[in-house]
Amino acid sequence: MVCNADEGEPGTFKDRVVFTEVPDLLFEGMTVAGYAVGASEGIVYLRAEYEYLLPGLLEVLDRRRRLGLLGRNICGKEGFDFDVRIQMGAGSYVCGEESSLLESAEGRRGAPRTRPPFPVTRGYRNQPTALNNAETLCCAARILAKGADWFAAQGTRDSTGTKLLSVSGDCARPGTYEVEFGLSVNKLLALVGADEAAAVQVGGPSGTCVAPKDFGRKICYEDLSTGGSVMVFGPGRDMLEVVRDFTEFFAEESCGWCAPCRVGTEVLLRMLDEIRDGRGTQDHLYRMMQLGDTVKACSRCGLGQTAVNPFLTTLRNMRDIYTERLSAHEYVPRLDLKKAVAFSEELAGHRSEVKEE
Amino acid sequence: MAAKPRVATCSLTGCFGCHMSLLDIDERIIDLIGLVDFDKSPIDDIKSFTGPVDVGIIEGGVSNDENVEVLRSFREHCGVLVAVGECALTGGVPSMRNLVPLKECLEEAYLKGPTLVGGAIPNDPEIPLLLDRVYPCHEVVRIDYMLPGCPPSADVLWTALAALLKGEEPKLGYELIKYD
Amino acid sequence: MKKFTFVLNGRDVEALEGQSILEAADGAGVYIPRLCYHKDLLPGGHCRVCSVKVNGKVANACTMPAADWMVVDTDTEELNEYRRLIIELLFVEGNHFCPICEKSGDCELQALAYKFGMTAPLWPTLSKNPPVDASHPDVFIDRNRCVLCGRCVRASRERDGKSVFGLEGRGIRTRIALDSLDGLGMTALGRNDAAATICPTGSLVLKRVGFTTPYGARAYDKAPIGSEIEKKEE
Ligand code: SF4
Ligand code: SF4
Ligand code: SF4
Ligand code: FES
Numbered sequence: 001m002v003c004n005a006d007e008g009e010p011g012t013f014k015d016r017v018v019f020t021e022v023p024d025l026l027f028e029g030m031t032v033a034g035y036a037v038g039a040s041e042g043i044v045y046l047r048a049e050y051e052y053l054l055p056g057l058l059e060v061l062d063r064r065r066r067l068g069l070l071g072r073n074i075c076g077k078e079g080f081d082f083d084v085r086i087q088m089g090a091g092s093y094v095c096g097e098e099s100s101l102l103e104s105a106e107g108r109r110g111a112p113r114t115r116p117p118f119p120v121t122r123g124y125r126n127q128p129t130a131l132n133n134a135e136t137l138c139c140a141a142r143i144l145a146k147g148a149d150w151f152a153a154q155g156t157r158d159s160t161g162t163k164l165l166s167v168s169g170d171c172a173r174p175g176t177y178e179v180e181f182g183l184s185v186n187k188l189l190a191l192v193g194a195d196e197a198a199a200v201q202v203g204g205p206s207g208t209c210v211a212p213k214d215f216g217r218k219i220c221y222e223d224l225s226t227g228g229s230v231m232v233f234g235p236g237r238d239m240l241e242v243v244r245d246f247t248e249f250f251a252e253e254s255c256g257w258c259a260p261c262r263v264g265t266e267v268l269l270r271m272l273d274e275i276r277d278g279r280g281t282q283d284h285l286y287r288m289m290q291l292g293d294t295v296k297a298c299s300r301c302g303l304g305q306t307a308v309n310p311f312l313t314t315l316r317n318m319r320d321i322y323t324e325r326l327s328a329h330e331y332v333p334r335l336d337l338k339k340a341v342a343f344s345e346e347l348a349g350h351r352s353e354v355k356e357e
Numbered sequence: 358m359a360a361k362p363r364v365a366t367c368s369l370t371g372c373f374g375c376h377m378s379l380l381d382i383d384e385r386i387i388d389l390i391g392l393v394d395f396d397k398s399p400i401d402d403i404k405s406f407t408g409p410v411d412v413g414i415i416e417g418g419v420s421n422d423e424n425v426e427v428l429r430s431f432r433e434h435c436g437v438l439v440a441v442g443e444c445a446l447t448g449g450v451p452s453m454r455n456l457v458p459l460k461e462c463l464e465e466a467y468l469k470g471p472t473l474v475g476g477a478i479p480n481d482p483e484i485p486l487l488l489d490r491v492y493p494c495h496e497v498v499r500i501d502y503m504l505p506g507c508p509p510s511a512d513v514l515w516t517a518l519a520a521l522l523k524g525e526e527p528k529l530g531y532e533l534i535k536y537d
Numbered sequence: 538m539k540k541f542t543f544v545l546n547g548r549d550v551e552a553l554e555g556q557s558i559l560e561a562a563d564g565a566g567v568y569i570p571r572l573c574y575h576k577d578l579l580p581g582g583h584c585r586v587c588s589v590k591v592n593g594k595v596a597n598a599c600t601m602p603a604a605d606w607m608v609v610d611t612d613t614e615e616l617n618e619y620r621r622l623i624i625e626l627l628f629v630e631g632n633h634f635c636p637i638c639e640k641s642g643d644c645e646l647q648a649l650a651y652k653f654g655m656t657a658p659l660w661p662t663l664s665k666n667p668p669v670d671a672s673h674p675d676v677f678i679d680r681n682r683c684v685l686c687g688r689c690v691r692a693s694r695e696r697d698g699k700s701v702f703g704l705e706g707r708g709i710r711t712r713i714a715l716d717s718l719d720g721l722g723m724t725a726l727g728r729n730d731a732a733a734t735i736c737p738t739g740s741l742v743l744k745r746v747g748f749t750t751p752y753g754a755r756a757y758d759k760a761p762i763g764s765e766i767e768k769k770e771e
Contacts, residue, residue: 092707109704114582114600256704256711259584259684263626263663266709270661287659294622297595298585334496334661335488341422343459344486347478352486354422357429443636446657450636456666456681495659503656507636531761534651536635537642537752 001039001082002105002124002131003030006047006089006096009204010249011229014164015134017176019053022138023060027084029137031074032144034082037130042084045101048091057086093253097301098131100255111255112301135164135228155181159220163228167192170234181220185210188219194232199239199318204229205246206306209239211318239321243310244272250307261304264295268311275325279332285322289315333357362411362522365435366398369424370451370491371417374508375442376400379414381511389515392522397434406434412521413438415500418448419492423485432498437521440494441514443507443536450507452491459489502527507537541605546612552603559587559598562611568763569611570620570652572627572645572737573686574599578695581687584627586620586649595619621653628658630709632666632681639747640739642755646684647738648762663709670715672722675744676733683713683740689732696731713740 003026007015018026030042046054061084064070074080087105089095095104099113102124123129132140139161143151152160159181165188168174172193179188189197201209202219203226210217210224217223219230233242251265271288274280292308292315299305314321341352368376376399380386395401396410413435419425432438443449454462467476494500504517510533517527539554545567552561557580562569572584580599587598590610598611610616627646635641667680689702690713701724705714717723726733733743752758 094707111704114580116602251708254708256685256707256709257583259586259623259627259630262685262709262711263630266663267626267629267660270663274661290618290622294619298588298597298619298623300582300585300597331499333498335419335425335492337422337425337488340488340490340492341486343489344422347463348480348482348484348486350480350482352422354426440657443634447633450634453634453637455664456632493657495657505656529654529656531651532759534654534656535758536633536647536650537638 001030001034001037001042002102002119002129003042003044003137004096004098004101004131004133005044005050006101007050007134008047008093008096009206009227009229010246011166011168011201011204011231012227013166013168014176014228015047016050016053017164018134018138019050019057023057024064025138025141026134027060027064027070029139029141030084031070031082033130033132033137033140035074035080039130040081040083042082043105043124044084044086045095045105046086046088048089051088054086054088061086092255093249094255094301094303097303100301101131102129111257112303114300133227156218156220156222158222163219163226165219165226165230166228167230167232169230169232170194170197170237171232179219182218184218185215185224188230189215189232192232194234196234197232198235198237199233199242201229201231201233201242201310202226204231205249206302206309208313209243209310209317210313214317239314239318240272240276240325243314243321244269244276246310247272247307250303254303254307255301258298258300258304260295261299261301261307264291264299265304265307267291268295268308272311274332274334275322278325278327279334280322280326281330281332282326283331284326285315361392361394363396363409364393364398364412364414364518365396365406365410365431366400366414367416367427367431368399369415369417369428369445369494370420371442371444371449373399373416375416375445375506375514378506378508378511379514382515383511385511385515389518406430408434410435411437412518415440415445415494416442418444418451419488419494419497420451421485421487425488425497428494428497437501438498439502439504439517439521439527440500441504441506442509443505445494446503446505447493448491452493455490459487463487504529506535509533510535543603543605544608546610556603557599558589558591558596558601558603558607558609561603562598562609563766566767567611568766569598570649570763571599572649572684573688575688575692575735575737577731578688578691578735581691583685583687584623586623588616588619590616617653620649621655624649624653625655625658625660627684628655629660629662630665631683632662632664638682638739639742640682640736642750642752642758644739644757645737645762648757651757652761652763665709667712670721671744672720673724673726673744674722675728676721676726676741677744678713678721678741680712680740682738684738685711685713686737688735688737689713689741692735693726693730693732697727699725699730699732701726701730701732 070083072081092110094100095110097112100110104110119129119131155161162178162180165177202224247269251269254261256262292312295308397403397406413431463478467478513533520527542549550565559569569587571587573581582600588595589598592608669679671677693699693701703714715724
């Protein structure tokens, strides 16, 4: 039984709230999950940056052991053995991907495994492994306490229950919110004090970027699905710059195993830079879309499959941020003559007679 | 009779191999001369454009400022511009220098070479200025068609030219696409 | 081993339990383009050139086991577009001077580019420019031509019982690392090792054997890569 607490999606900090506010709920969830699947060993894979939370969590585990809520014969139930250890992450985004997490937890390089087999068949040390995130496990504990009907009564038909959202960016009241699934972006913005929002990134960089015309859309699996990150961008933000930064983040975090993600994210970044610098053309957009589709379809793991989302979703939802930056010319040379001859001019002591175009 | 289509050719930073390959079309060269008139080209030694040209053929990559100028004037004068050969398409063999910073390249060639005594990096104003790296033609001007090969075989050139002169897109079958 | 059938490009074909889609297709005389896969090694799933459609969804043919419920398409315009693009990316990731490359004509990367009709890569070049390591008496590695297919890594482990090669770094800085910091010459690599000859490109090459086959007689001069598999069909 593994808890994925490698909360690394930019703009996500809800697990941190769980660890500091309701750690017992999480461990309770793990314990009942362990009971349900017949596991006796639980591992929390904790994000490296959360190391400062470790002493507090270890204390909670100790207390639970003393109370008979962990260890052998839990709650006096014969044969109900379960304990939890905390494995510190090594600080890589891709380790939030379940199979990389297991690789890393076993002490190897954090890179995704070939799937199938999936962790439920062969996971941690080749054992069948149930792997869930902290929030899911907390829900499990609450469902057991309050009943499935209570849970299912909230949310929408296909997304029952509530969702923790980490809201950040240009809003008056950033923070972690627990909301019912199905909440519209508009309502959320009102809640957090962001009437002016010009764009909202739902689901972190790998999610969807929505423009005001789509603020009526709902946060739930059937519409705008999210792992919990919501970033609000005010009217003063340069969204192309935001997309560029997200793309750089993914290029940086790509594990390098597979070609489309390793090379594709980097090339996309260069192309975005060309657009930013006014050197882009319609042809750029066309080719970048092909590139995006390829990286999305063919990459080996979730990182690559979603790394192009910032570009693809903004291209769909706010095309202007690109088209307004395109060059007026149909073709723009990649050669920057002035820069390209600068060194030779200095060496020769005279200027090139060939003019800039 | 309508005027024959005009063709211009040039070699930028290349080895003239692509031009040699053009001559390799053997007796078809007679057909070719019947079909087209050559404008600016090393083949007839016309040094500057006499007017607009239908098809421009570029051999070689772009390694110095003079190459840039020539390539731009080809773009200006030619209706259709065809880049021919690996050097024009990717920078080719000359672009192997891209792996080494220009400064180190020049120093190795003119200052530090094992057989050099008292060398100096040439800086005569007549010598074109080298660019920071060798560029493929398509990064300097818009290129309409690309014919790979080092050099492209006579068949490639003939097939492509014949198509272009008929106003068709050159299509190369498997055996005609080669990078060496 | 248990036999079963699945649908491959519209016809029923037989497969053995445990076979990947790619292996099953090979058996049926259907060539699925591939680069990092090698029949003597475990699949690596690096290049994604073998992407196919399984019941409408893109899947990786060399690592995905075939199953009886599958309807697989291998040769659609969409897939070939993905493949062409991935190949083009690999060209700009490295520095491929085919005219002077020992592997030209026998290179699987080049052959795939021919197959998909690439005239020249058009993406901006990433210019990584790593130095060549020729410290080994019989083999050199020129990472400018490396596509990180991992074949050398797997061959050294699985076939040679060594661990001369490994992947190091991440993202675009990923590179083939050696188990000696002092160069290929100081590793346990032997000229007869599987790893020494398994490279699909001109990255890891035996010395003194380049340019021995005349033009026209090399592996991919006449027939596209994969023809040897497709031939079986007739
Ligand atoms: S998609 Fe990216 S992160 Fe995932 S395996 Fe491929 S290179 Fe690694
Ligand atoms: S490795 Fe292949 S693609 Fe690269 S230069 Fe050599 S022949 Fe060309
Ligand atoms: S050196 Fe060759 S075999 Fe090894 S990863 Fe690179 S391309 Fe593949
Ligand atoms: S051949 Fe399947 S991923 Fe490379």
